[in-house]
Amino acid sequence: MDEHTRRTLDSLFSPRGIAVVGSMKEGKIAGQVIVQLVEGDFPGRIWAVNPKSEAPPKYPEIPARSSLSEIPDELDTAVICSPAATVASVLEDAGRRSVSSAVILTSGFGEIGHLEEERRLRQIAETRGIRLIGPNCAGIMSSGARLYASIEVRALPGSVAFLSQSGAVGGAVLAMAEERGIGFSKFVSFGNRTDLGEVELLDYFLEDPETEAAALYLESVQEGRPFIEAARRFAARKPLILIKAGRSEAGSRAAGSHTGSLAGSDEVFQVVVRETGAIRANDLEEMLDLCQGVSSLPPVKGRRLLLVTNSGGPGILTTDAAEKSGLQIVPPREQQQARLREFLPPHASVSNPVDLTVEGSAEDFRRSLELLLRSDAYDCAVAINVGTPFIDSQVLARGIAEAAESTGKPVAAVFMAGRIVEEGLKLFHEKNIPAFPTGERAVRVLAAMAARQEFLRRPTPTRSQKLRTLGSGPSPAPLQPPVLMSTGMDLLRHYGLPLPNYRFVPAGEKASDHIDHLSYPLAMKVVSPGLAHKSEVGGVALNIENPEELDHSFQRMAERLGAGSFAGVLIHEMIPQGLELILGLKHDPSFG
Known part of the structure; x- marks a missing residue:
């Protein structure tokens, strides 16, 4: 990424001043964006821009002007929510004001077939030196800069950057993440991707110190080869989670009508995922599970899984799911089993899963996990508690958290279920221990993280890398059908x-x-x-x-x-x- 683009994106995610263009009437998008900026405690200057120079009713003290060119202060970013017919002229005005970036929430362009109007936005932006997000998007957020230029739920602080081609999916994920206490460093809904898209944003987040991983929702890939290279660069250093809609024929048609672009073959996309080292999520729930895992757990360096549970049924279900996911369930060594019997309840099982029974205490969880994880026999663990009203879930959670901290190995928790385990889940959140609703979901995350480490350890280049090294001299002329x-x-x-x-x-x-x-x-x-x-x-x-x-x-x-x-x-x-x-x-x- 060139230095000019990097500086522009720096100012996009941490602007000194931001102007929101559009109607400020109650219920209008532009007014709601300003409400989000104010209530998110944005530290820079906020301006409202519309023909009547009106401020939003909730915050009448916000300064307002009739055009961007009238704003006297430093202004880096314009958020455009005005009608589609006015967006081109607003961009021209932004160019005259030397605005470096614009986020266009307005819809009514390529997604409904108005391709010429969308091309005009790109031409104006190129001429005026403006970088664009959108149109037809839900805005951007940067939790570190307290920037919430969006109508969606404000993202909690976190270390994962979330990029979404769909504004609605982006908003739903933010709401789901808030309920689970999962945060994001950045959020970008890029919509129709007239200018900035997943390729440049991945390169930017690769060097972003606030971002340790990225999750990307796609309905199509606009620049296939550059995307492969960007995904490969990112995944080599930080976890990259991909979820792509349009896997079926009907879904592919629906994706085309949504953002006005072709979804491509899912089989081809699956190869891209495999060859770049990314992690593919099958649905939004799994994507959030993976976000929680990669942002909370240390690297999963192998597939040998330890299960410690206080209930047999969930332990068996988790064992089945673990083996299906490619994890290895091996029993403790005889010497380890003997040591477990020294302190566990008489009826406990010292195989794998280690079943503490309902009598299992916080000390039993802690000592079992520490004994086995400190050996070289296991790479990661899942601790399962099926709560009962007479057992303090917070005390059990503390024992598991202490074991995770003392061993330094990945430990995922499963606390089932409802209000009787709420206090335990709160403690896990405080200690940054990922807790999942079921063991099946926990082991899928651990298996995906183990596969990523295996990819990073691959000593040989991928097939696509090998093909690029074949041949010498100039490339042959492009083939024209029919190819004999x-x-x-x-x-x-x-x-x-x-x-x-x-x-x-x-x-x-x-x-x-x-x-x-x-x-x-x-x-x-x-x-x-x-x-x-x-x-x-x-x-x-x-x-x-x-x-x-x-x-x-x-x-x-x-x-x-x-x-x-x-x-x-x-x-x-x-x-x-x-x-x-x-x-x-x-x-x-x-x-x-």
Whole structure:
């Protein structure tokens, strides 16, 4: 990221002054944004801008002007909530005022087919040197700067940056996160992504000291290759959680109507996730679980899981989910089991799960976790408490928290359920111990974090990295359909893939004149545009032993297909019998 863009984004997330453009009447978006800024204790100057120079009724002391150019103070950012027809002129005004960034909440552009109007916004911004978020977005937040330029629930402070293509999803996640006590360092709803999108924002958050991880909700990827590189850069240093809508055919159509962009193939996106080292969430609940895990737990360095529970049923369910997620449930060593029996209740199970029974105390939880986690037998643990009214959940939580702190290993808590465990959950929040509603959800987080560490330890480059190193010299010219088999073979050879020796013989020539340096036996395959299955039309001849047989096969194929369909043949040496693998190519609208 260039220094100018970085400085612009610094001022976007920590502006000295901010102007909100739009109607300040009760219930209008612009007025609500100012309410959020004031009640979020924004330290900079706030201005209201609208034709009547009105301030919001709730805060009439906010200074108001009829245009951005009338504001005398330092002004870094404009939040535009005025009608779609006015946004272009407001941007022009922002340019004259030397505003460096604008957040456009207004909808009514590319998402409803008004692409030309959206392109005009981009042109004005480029001409005036303004960087844009939106349009059709829900705003931005920076908890460290006390900036809440949005109509959504104010984010709690945290260490995860949350980016959302959908404003509604962004707002829902913020509300869900607030209920669970999960905070965010930054929030960006980028909407139609006319200018700034996930690529530049990921690069910015990679260097942001307030951000330790990022979560990204996408409905489409606009710049596939740059996104892969940005995701790879980010995931190599900080956890990256991705959730993408439009996985089904119907969902893909719905995503296109929402933000006016193509969703692309989910199979391709899954490969991108795997090859960049990101973590994919299947739904919003799992995304928040992962946010809680990566922001609270130390790295999960292996898959060996310890379960300590005071109830058998939830322990069994968690064991099933753990194994399904790829975690390993191994029993303690005999010596460890003997030591557990010294202090646990008589009916306790000292296998894995370690079942303390309902008699299990805070000291039992602490000592069991410390004994086993301090050995090299386990990498992480889940502690499960099924609460009863006569047991103080806070006392149990303290024992688990002490074990997590003393061992330094990842410990996730599961306290079930309702008001009888509220005090215990409060203590976990204070101690930054992640607590999940069920053991199944806890182990999915631990498994994802373990997989991330395995990716980071991979000694060899990914397949996509290897492919970029193949070949030398200038790239071949772009392929134009129809792509003949001979052209495809030439392309594969250019990129260094091992191929049998081959020759292309065009129609009208003699096959035996083209086989210098080829050794019998040979294979001949017809080259014909639009022909998918060569063998069905007699377009394959194998184990050709001499020139006469070669020319005869060539002539026979030419006669069968006719002059209009026969482009020639590909002749190559026969190779030893082995695994036959058929590969196909697909053009994805996002990744190419």
